Amino acid sequence: MNDLLIFNHIELILAATTAGLFIIQLLYYLVTYARPLRQAKRRQMEAGQAKPAVSVIVYAKNESENLRKHLPALLNQNYPEYEIIVVNDGSTDESDEVLKTFKNEYDHLYHTYIPEDVKYLSRKKLALTVGIKAAKYDILLFTEANCEPMGKNWVSAMARNYTSKTSIILGFCAYGPHKGFFHKLVAYDNLMTGLQYISSALTGNPYTGNGRNLSYRKDLFFAHKGYYKSLSLHAGDDDLFINESATKDNTWVEYSPDSITEMAKIDRFSMWKEMKVSRAATQRYYKGWNLTFFRTESISYFLFFIAVITSIVLGILGNWLISILAGLLYTIRFSCKAAILHKSAKLLQQKPVTGWLFLLELILPLFNLYVRIYRIFRGKNDYTFRL
Numbered sequence: 001m002n003d004l005l006i007f008n009h010i011e012l013i014l015a016a017t018t019a020g021l022f023i024i025q026l027l028y029y030l031v032t033y034a035r036p037l038r039q040a041k042r043r044q045m046e047a048g049q050a051k052p053a054v055s056v057i058v059y060a061k062n063e064s065e066n067l068r069k070h071l072p073a074l075l076n077q078n079y080p081e082y083e084i085i086v087v088n089d090g091s092t093d094e095s096d097e098v099l100k101t102f103k104n105e106y107d108h109l110y111h112t113y114i115p116e117d118v119k120y121l122s123r124k125k126l127a128l129t130v131g132i133k134a135a136k137y138d139i140l141l142f143t144e145a146n147c148e149p150m151g152k153n154w155v156s157a158m159a160r161n162y163t164s165k166t167s168i169i170l171g172f173c174a175y176g177p178h179k180g181f182f183h184k185l186v187a188y189d190n191l192m193t194g195l196q197y198i199s200s201a202l203t204g205n206p207y208t209g210n211g212r213n214l215s216y217r218k219d220l221f222f223a224h225k226g227y228y229k230s231l232s233l234h235a236g237d238d239d240l241f242i243n244e245s246a247t248k249d250n251t252w253v254e255y256s257p258d259s260i261t262e263m264a265k266i267d268r269f270s271m272w273k274e275m276k277v278s279r280a281a282t283q284r285y286y287k288g289w290n291l292t293f294f295r296t297e298s299i300s301y302f303l304f305f306i307a308v309i310t311s312i313v314l315g316i317l318g319n320w321l322i323s324i325l326a327g328l329l330y331t332i333r334f335s336c337k338a339a340i341l342h343k344s345a346k347l348l349q350q351k352p353v354t355g356w357l358f359l360l361e362l363i364l365p366l367f368n369l370y371v372r373i374y375r376i377f378r379g380k381n382d383y384t385f386r387l
Contacts, residue, residue: 010314011314011318011319011322014307014310014311014314014322015311015322015325015326017307018304018307018308018311018325018326018329019329021300021303021304021307022304022329022332022333024300024304025297025300025301025304025333025337026332026333026336028297028300029333029336029337029340030336030340032199032297033195033199033337033340033341033344034340034344035198035199035202035203036195036198036199036202036255036344036347036348037340037343037344037347039202040255040256040347043254043255043256044256047160047161047254047256048160048161048162048163049160050159050160050161050162050163051079051080051081051156051159051160052137052138052139052159052162053081053082053136053137053138053139054079054081054082054083054137054139054140054141054155054158054159054215055082055083055085055135055136055137055139055140055141055218056074056082056083056084056085056141056142056143056155057085057087057128057131057132057135057140057141057142057143058071058074058084058085058086058087058142058143058144058145059087059089059124059127059128059131059142059144059145059211060086060087060088060089060091060095060144060145061088061089061090061091061124061145062091062092062093062095063091063093063095063144063145063146064091064093064094064095064097064098066145066146066264067086067095067098067099067102067145068098069148069264070145070146070147070148070264071084071086071098071102071109071145072102073148073149073152074143074148074149075102075106075108075109076152077149077152077153077154077155077156078152078153078156079153079155079156079159081137082108082137082155083108083109083110083135083136083137084106084108084109084110085110085111085112085131085134085135086099086109086110086111086112086145087111087112087114087127087128087130087131088111088112088113088114089114089123089124089127090113090114090115090116090117090123092116096111096113099111110134112130112131112134114126114127114130122227122231122233122234122235122236122237124234124235124237125226125227125230125231125236125237128142128227128237129226129227132218132221132226135218137218138217138218138219139159139162139215139217139218140215140216140217140218140221141155141158141159141214141215142211142212142213142214142215142238143173143211143212143213143214143261144211144212144263146263146264147173147212147213147261147262147263147264148261148262148264149260149261150174150257150258150260150261150262150349151257151258153258154258154259154260154261156258157254157256157258157259158171158213158215158254158259159215161252161254165249165250166250166251166252167216167217167219167220167245167250167251168206168209168215168216168217168220168242168245168246168250168251168252169214169215169216169251169252169253169254170197170198170201170206170209170210170214170242170246170251170252170253170254171209171210171213171214171215171253171254171255171259171260171261172194172198172210172213172255172259172260172261172348173190173194173210173212173213173260173261173262173263174190174260174261174262174263174348174349174350175187175190175191175262175263175350176262176263176264176265176351177351178265181356181359182269182272183265183266184353184356184360185360185363185364185367186266186272187350187351187353188353188356188357188360188361188364189276189364190350191341191344191345191348191350191353192364193210194210194348195341195344196290196294197209197210197253197290198253198255200290201246201251201252201253202253204248205248205288205290206242206246206247206248206251206253207242207243207246207286207287207288207290207291208238208239208242208243208286208290209238209239209241209242209246210238210239211237211238211239212261212263213259213260213261214238214242216242216245220245220250221241224241224244224245227240227241229244230282230285233281233282233285234278234281235278235279235281235282236282236285239279239282239283239286240282240285240286243285243286243287243288244287255347255348257349260348260349262349273371276367276368276371277371277374277375280368280371280372280375281375298365298368301361301365302365304330304333305330305362307326308326308327308329308330311323311325311326312326312327334357334358337357337361338354338357341354341357342354
């Protein structure tokens with residue numbers, strides 16, 4: 001029995017490395033990823049009661065079916081003064097007819113059309129700029145035609161925290177509960193990305209946002225010359241603009257149940273892949289250390305996983321206590337992460353994918369690495385999704 005407590009130098013180094021990586025992983029989840037959970041109740045108590053007039057801007061391109069399905073939820077919000085502006089980006093389907101039908105019933109709906117043959121570096125940025133210029137109110141609230149608020153108080157929840165100092169409100173867009181491993185991967189990626197930018201914003205380090213649920217002032221948009229700094233990129237209308245303009249003092253993050261939107265099902269893997277490639281293309285222009293911080297978490301996980309496997313194999317061949325300790329550390333770390341992500345998903349109105357977590361946490365970082373390499377070799381003019 002005493003021999004089990006005797007370790008050689010290799011076993012000691014491996015045990016120390018595994019334990020060190022275990023602590024790093026635990027800190028990431030207990031401190032960083034659990035932050036939205038810890039602060040949720042306090043944020044609700046601190047929520048404001050403002051009701052400024054709001055212009056909701058909806059981007060749509062060949063989204064006639066989604067407009068039929070999701071636009072009523074936007075048009076029937078419990079809010080005293082708001083308008084809906086749908087920017088129809090050269091749609092060739094029945095979008096225009098759908099919008100005209102809704103317009104006959106709702107006076108606060110407006111829509112504008114970007115001709116299909118208009119040439120511009122980024123059609124989406126042009127479309128959003130047109131919508132912003134058409135907005136009557138200073139408070140702008142953005143979403144897309146394939147998204148829907150999860151309640152009638154979405155506008156109220158997103159706008160209530162505007163003060164004289166607040167210029168940006170970051171929101172969260174959940175991914176719906178769909179069957180199949182691909183949709184579990186999309187949901188996991190969406191949850192992790194959301195927790196990352198929400199947690200960073202809670203510490204006073206906002207670095208990105210999601211255009212499917214995002215608000216800022218019209219004055220801020222023009223003060224930063226709109227999308228001037230990212231005109232050479234097809235994407236970046238949401239994340240890069242927020243990265244450039246968000247500060248500790250001018251940004252609030254809102255993730256109460258009423259504030260959350262939900263996006264429709266992504267039908268094809270190729271579409272999601274192009275969305276990821278598009279985001280990878282803009283991420284290299286981010287300022288700050290946030291991306292490096294979260295990528296370090298993925299690296300430390302893989303190092304920890306390798307250390308655990310090595311320890312188990314070495315323990316089987318030698319001192320089996322090493323195997324037991326490695327397995328115990330992995331179990332504790334996995335259970336901790338699973339519990340935090342499960343509760344966080346429910347907090348953010350998204351169905352948990354806890355049962356798939358073992359595979360998801362292995363596959364997603366590898367896929368993200370593939371996306372970054374793929375983007376590099378695709379060339380400057382071919383890496384973004386033609387939204």
